[in-house]
Amino acid sequence: MLRRLLTMGRPTGPGRHPSSPFTRELGDHRLQYEPGGPTLVVSFDNAARPAEEAYVGRPTWGARFYLSEGHSLLGVIARETSWYRDRTLIAALETLRDEGFFASFARVVLTGGSMGGFAAAAFAPLAPGATVIAFSPQSTLDGRVVPWERRYANGRARDWSLPYSDGPAGLAQAAQGFVFFDNFDRADLRHAARFEQTGRVMLMPVPAGGHGVPPMLIQTGLLKPLTRQIIDGSFSKPAFQKAIRARKETIRYHRMLAREALMRRRPGLALRVCEAGLKRFPLSDLLETRSLALAAMDRPQQALAALDRARALRDKRRG
Incomplete structure (x- = not known):
């Protein structure tokens, strides 16, 4: 059949x-x-x-x-x-x-x-x-x-x-x-x-x-x-x-490169990638990734401040 x-x-x-x-x-x-x-x-x-x-x-x-x-x-x-x-x-x-x-x-x-x-x-x-x-x-x-x-x-x-x-x-x-x-x-x-x-x-x-x-x-x-x-x-x-x-002009490039740097335990590189990307994409999820990089570098206060900023910007976009 x-x-x-x-x-x-x-x-x-x-x-x-x-x-x-x-x-x-x-x-x-x-x-x-x-x-x-x-x-x-x-x-x-x-x-x-x-x-x-x-x-x-x-x-x-x-x-x-x-x-x-x-x-x-x-x-x-x-x-x-x-x-x-x-x-x-x-x-x-x-x-x-x-x-x-x-x-x-x-x-x-x-x-x-x-x-x-x-x-x-x-x-x-x-x-x-x-x-x-x-x-x-x-x-x-x-x-x-x-x-x-x-x-x-x-x-x-x-x-x-x-x-x-x-x-x-x-x-x-x-x-x-x-x-x-x-x-x-x-x-x-x-x-x-x-x-x-x-x-x-x-x-x-x-x-x-x-x-x-x-x-x-x-x-x-x-x-x-x-x-x-x-x-x-x-x-x-x-x-x-x-x-x-x-x-290199896309947000995906910066997102993937930063995540890969974190996975390889290179938070300093991840931070630099995020900061470069945020100049082009200031309201992107690179803000959250930046906070993770700061936390991995044992900078908890800066990490929390970065995370609060990311949440505030997200709420602003939704509003």
Whole structure:
């Protein structure tokens, strides 16, 4: 029954991709396809979406942009933060592969952030020769492979003996991969190093971008252009490295850099970052972070004064 449902609207010949939309409900996941041009974008949910957005009616991540670019779009929607460790989902995706769905497109691009970035790489063998665009991806949450990864308890508890459980192994079957990540985040840096071993990935560090790199790329106006350039083949790493310097003008940069400094027990650096950022963003939450830095420097009276000021400014904004 599942195979019959999944093969409705299947391609009728080489190079002829499905022209009708379809949706496949799979219990804990949903596949939703919207037809467009000869490039297929497969977009996977990140871990935040199940917690922040209702499952029913949830659009594919990036749908408005990808469809406006004229691409076909297959969304993989997650009900829970399962890291796609689901036999039913895997069977459904393999059925699409076996029926020639992915092969019917001239180009396939798999993309996602965090949990979705892992999936974009891990499921690349469904479309050998595809392009992978992964933002802050985990390489795996298999404790036997990455015993140092202590985040994402729900994901680590899943069945990592299932197929498509290792991002680098999947990426090895892609034509090319692009991994955007914050190299100040130690765990993300270690995952990026595993991807680099494939020899098929271009690592794109975004210092102080935070684990969720897309918000930083959105603030700098770079997310859409870089995605477009990767898909059309015009992406330039040197140009990106120059453009991403604009992150230093954003509040997110100062916020992430200050928090990282505190985590590394460098409160003096955190204080300097906050004070520099407050010149640009005087009513921001950098006030609270500044108070934490002062407290860590054993300056409790100044810390309390800074916290009182932050609360007063917050109340003023609300009023």
